[in-house]
Amino acid sequence: MKAMHQGDLTFSSIDPNAGLKRAIQMKRIDIIGEISRSKMRGRGGAGFPTGTKWNLAAAAVAPKKYIVCNADEGEPGTFKDRVILQEFADLVFAGMTIAGKAINALEGIVYLRAEYTYLLSHLEAVLDQRRKAGLLGSSIGGDESFSFDITIRMGSGAYICGEETALIESMEGFRGEPRNRPPYPVDTGFMKHPTVVNNVETFAWAACIIARGADWFNAVGTDKSTGYKLFSISGDVQRPGVYEFPMGIMVSDLLKEVGGSDAKAVQIGGASGHCVPASEFSRTCAFEDMSTGGSVIVFGPLRDMLDIAENFLEFFVEESCGQCTPCRIGNVKLLEGVRMLKEGTCSMTYLKELLSLGETMQLASKCGLGQSSPNAFLSIVRHFKPEIMGRVNL
């Protein structure tokens, strides 16, 4: 298969089952210890420490537990999970199996977004091979106490189902409306059982960490953001695609690598992330600065920032689940505001009200979608006032 990524990825250099083979010999507590020591944080974007999550689920006392792989990759500008599933599915499934052993779960579920239905037959084939090879099913690697199997559930086209509690609601047969947290899924997850929900990439790295050790992983990156990360680069660059960089990479270094140094602004973290102007390209992609699931959208010198804000807000208006008012109404009002700015009919007083509305949404929305949906609008207004105010349409 033609490689879908740019440059070499660590995933290509690691035997996908090396970690699993090692995990079979390890005690559960040592597996979690190794992941915790690596200081890996979730690769989906929210950045919760993976070891802590596994530890909480392992500590929960329950007759049944689940491992869920969040393959509902819907954040605009993100496509690294698709590439991982196409090229490194074994590594992801090995990571899920290791997690299964670590928390004592027997079942794993991949929640695959409907838009990726064309990946389904490939993934099913990989799962079959693994069952035949004794890497899934009962007594994995000859260990009679270690059973684990993986099934795939399809999504049905809803961005919000990437939020872990909405994902669980969806798997239980409901509308994908996020739940109040706590209780967290590690305690009350799928069918009320303790559930670990991790991103595709997180499982793949977990398998690598067990194969190579925590010290190998945390030697790279920054103190608070360890390891490598896959980035999905798109927009006005010469070489778009999936890249692997150490966490903590500076935006300007990243742009140099992908051929986008003349950029006017960069959106880090997808539609729900932040829009960074050229004057701040020394900022870093790390949890302590700009947390990201790896989406980097580059805007060239000729792009109209209001077109970008409008596109993002149209996205959120469509994808808001409608459950809570700040998000349901707020995004509509912000979108109207952007259109007023485009027409040159927005007063500064009203713009200030919109900014304050955005801040309210960040505080008052129920889930991450609503809390982060005003980010792009707020940063575009903050950084590009001269460009967006007083437009005249002839």
Added chain:
Amino acid sequence: MLVTENERLRQNILDWADELNRDRSALIPLLQRVQKRYSSVSGFAMQVIADILDIHPVEVYSVVSFYSFLDHKPKGRFIIRLCQTISCAMAGKDRVARQLENELGIRFGETTADGKFTLEYTNCLGMCDRGPAMLVNDQVFTQVSPERAHEIVEKCRQTFGTFALQDQGRID
């Protein structure tokens, strides 16, 4: 014996429900199978599913209306979904959209009178490095130019028939 469409639909749903667990978590997989086979989830199908799972039909409707890949109204045999999100927008999706409308003689959100095509926008398809991207049923197309949009539509027209029904309208 002549089997009416609704009887066949009911029997399909009963068979699928036996394969899956008959509990609430089977709802979306059931709806997905109905959608795949019948291109939409009719009111009758919702009623049958509600009876099987012992929930109110309105619960089923609320789920169908929530997800963009589940439809209450009949859709075309080929559902063309063009990505409208930022990277594809910057890569020129507007021109592809215009060409698709011209080829099909419908606007976005509409279905052709012969029931062959539905044209829709969708959000990020995860093909941002190779936009503009679009889905035709389950199949993804990248770097679609207006000219290529025409070719894809032509291929769909040629594969329409029983073959398309069996293979979910896959075009190669």
